[in-house]
Amino acid sequence: MTTRAFNLVVCVAALATLAPRSARGSAADVFEHKVKPVSGQLYQKAGKLELTPLGSISLNDAFFTKYLGGAKLGYHFSEYFSLAVSGLYGTSGTTGSTSVCRTTCQPASSDQLNLVPGEIKWLLGAELAFSPIYGKLNVFAQKAVHFDLYVLGGVDLVNYRDVLASLQPGVTPGxxxxxxxxxxxxxxxxxxxxxxxxxxxxDVLYSVPHLPRGNLQTQLFAEAGLSFFVPVAHRDGQ
Structure with a gap:
């Protein structure tokens, strides 16, 4: 191979190597400042108090719909574990299932409602929560919504309108x-x-005595609130 031919091969190889880099550089320039990198866990909870004013409503109750309001105060030991206490108080209304139908349907009387459970007055609770999932969802071109998911369990003190063992007209249970x-x-x-x-x-579980079909009661609640985080411990990077 002559010197001229050798130099030509070297030039072609160099151009082949540089061409893809140039193309990649052009593509990068096109998207520069348009696609922002998404960081790690932007919103951190460790070492913070969480105060949540909230509202709660019962779901799928046969006799009473409960409307409760209150607050929850928790502390995050880490990004995964937290401990909280809560208090809820409210009122309730009868559902359509309380209508008595023999020949024509009519609302159940107060004496008849005294025989059925489910009229919760207030709740005090303490719970442990485990939050293993933190995620980001792109809802707009340059905006990511940050969220986390958790499971929880705890103990409660449940106050409710007592249930009479038999129909007693004029008697109001405490x-x-x-x-x-x-x-x-x-x-x-x-x-x-x-x-x-x-x-x-x-799902709240509690016991009501002298019921004809078991004492254990369960009540499903949906809750929504607005949390405020207050740092109480220094964390690196915060």
Missing amino acids: NATSLGGHLGVGGRIFLASFMALRLELK
């Missing part, structure tokens, strides 16, 4: 308190470093 517990799932949608929308679905 309130009773029972120790219970709850299990549930939840999630947060972070709106800022100090604020998040919080949603939960939990």
